[in-house]
Amino acid sequence: MPPLPSPAAQAERLIELGVHDIAGLSAADVRAFGKEAEERGGDVLLVVHPDRAPASALAPLLRRGDKPGFVVVDMTDVDRFTPIESVDVPDAPLYLVARPDRGDDMADWSPGEALPALTERDRTPLLLTEGIHWVLQQPGVLDRNHCFMTIGSRLPKADGTLDARTPAIWISNGTGRDGRERRDAPKVGWCWAGNRHTWLGFASTTHRAAGGKNADRTGSDDDQA
Template identity: 75%
Template sequence: MPDTSSTVTVTPLPPLAAQAERLIELGVHELARIPADDLYAFAEKAGREDGDALLAVHPDHVPASALAPLLRRDDKPGFVVTDMTDVDRFAPCAVELPGAPLYLVTGLDRGDHMANWSPDEALPALTEEDRTPLLLTEGIHWVLQQPAVLERNRCFMTIGSRLRKANGALDARTPAIWISNGTGRDGRERRNAPKVGWCWWGNRHTWLGFASAADRRAR
C-alpha cells in the first residue's frame, strides 16, 4: 500500500459567511427549508471560532440527489449516474453526525495518498489515523464551495455513506465523486461534468482517493 504519512490538502476554504452566501445563491436553504437568516446567523457565530471549516447541511434535510445537480464544471451541471436511482438511501455508516440541520466539518483532506486503495483497505487506515470518512453529501458540499478540489485524475470516494440492505448486510457499492468522460450512458454532452457514481467496495482505482475529515460539530 502507499505511504500514509504524506497527506495532500487543498487550499483553505472560503470564510463561513461566504459559504452561507453560496448556499443561499444556489437555493440550498430553500431545499432544506432553512430560513436564509438562520444560515447567515449560524455562519456568523461559527465563523468567530472556525477559520477553515466546511458548512454542511444535514443529509436528512437535503439529500445527495438534490445537491448533485447544483455542481458545475465547464458550465455543465453535476449529475447522478443512471444506475444509482437509490443514491439517497446511502446513509451515514459508522459516522456520528451532529443532531442539527447545520454543522461544520473540519480538517478536510481529499485522501490522494490512498489512491489505488480499495475502500476495504482505506477505512481501517482512516480509523487508525483517527479520521472520519466523508459522507456523499459532505463531499458534494465541499465541491460546491471549492470546485477546484475536484480535479481530473484526483477525485475521491465518500465511504462514510453506505446502503444497508433489507437483510442488514451492507451493499457492495460505495459512492464517489469524479469527472465524467462523457462515455456510455453518461452521454457525450456530459463530458467534463461533475459526476456522482459508485465503485465496488473491494476495488481499487488509481484516480480516486478517500475524502475524510478530522471532526464534525454543530458549533
C-alpha cells in the same frame, strides 16, 4: 488544497444556490450559523444535514465550467445511502466538517483498506452529501485523476449487510450512458467496495460539530492525512 472560503462566504454560496430552500431553512438561519462559525475560526466546511438536503437534490447544483453535475442513471437509490455505524453526524440542520482532506495518498486503495487506515489516523470518512458540499464550495477539489470516494455513506440491505457499492464524486468522460454532452461534468456515482482506482482518493475529516467553541479543535500533525 487551498483553505476553504470563510464560513460566512460559504453560507452566502449555499443561499445563492438555493440550498436553504431545499433544506426548509431561512436565509437568515444559514447566515447566522455561518457568522457564528466564522467567529470561532478554523478551516471548516458548512454542511446541511443529509436528511434536509439529500444528494439527489444537491448533485445538479455542482458545476465544472458550464457543465452541471449529475447522478449516474443506475443510482436511483442514491438518497438511501446513509452514514455507516462509525460515523457520528450531529443532530442539527446545519453542522461543520473540520479540515476535509481528499485522501490522495490512498489512491489505488480499496474502500475496505482505506476505512481502517482512516480510523488509525483519527479521521472519519466523508458522507456523500458532505463531499458534494465541499465541491460546491471548492470546485477545484475535483481534478482530473484526483477525485474521491465518500465511504462514510453506504446502503444497508434488509439482511443487515451493506450493498457492495461505495459512492464517489469524479469527472465524467462522457462515455457510455453518461452521454457525450456530459463530458467534463461533475459526476456522482459508485464503485465496488473491493475495487481500486488510481484516480480516486478517500475524503475524510477530523471531526464534525454542530457548533460550540470546540468546532475546529486543533490536534497533532499525526491526525491529518
